[in-house]
Amino acid sequence: MTRPIGSGRGPGVGVGDVMRTHVIAVHPDARLGSTAEIMRLGRLRSLPVTDDSDRLLGEITFGTCCAAIGRAVAEAGDGEALHQALEEILDTPIRAHMTESGDVVGDRLPLRDGVARLLRAHSGHLLVVGSAGRILGVLTERDLLERAIRTPRSPRR
Secondary structure (H helix, E strand, C coil): CECCCCCCCCCCCEHHHHCECCCCCECCCCEHHHHHHHHHHHCCCEEEEECCCCEEEEEEEHHHHHHHHHHHHHHHCCHHHHHHHHHHHHCCEHHHCCECCCCEEECCCEHHHHHHHHHHCCCCEEEEECCCCEEEEEEEHHHHHHHHHHCCCCCCC
16 A cells, blocks of 8 residues: 555655555564465565564565575475474574665655665565654555556656
């Protein structure tokens, strides 16, 4: 869910005005298998990892999940060893695989600066946090494209 451009913050548009506020996040104790399934079903490339107070702790990517599963399969061999390795890796807490969140901005960052940062980001998204480090939303390349397409344009003269 996004909010209309210009809602709430006075003059100028900030990242917080256009971010998606419905964010799916996972706890560091979530299991790798269920986290990968959430991303697969939601067609998500990554999920923020938060504590019980929604403070951002890091991030887990679909690629990281796939790589961990692939390593377990490659190292396991065949038969029962493969089955056991898969069970173990899928039951691993994601805290063992999460990374530091690199693309994090505050909700009051001017949208122009946020877009510039998003274009430099390799992840395709910015995680938006408040002053206490709590996750407030996410701004994705797709959100910006959809907003640009839906925004009414001035008639050309």
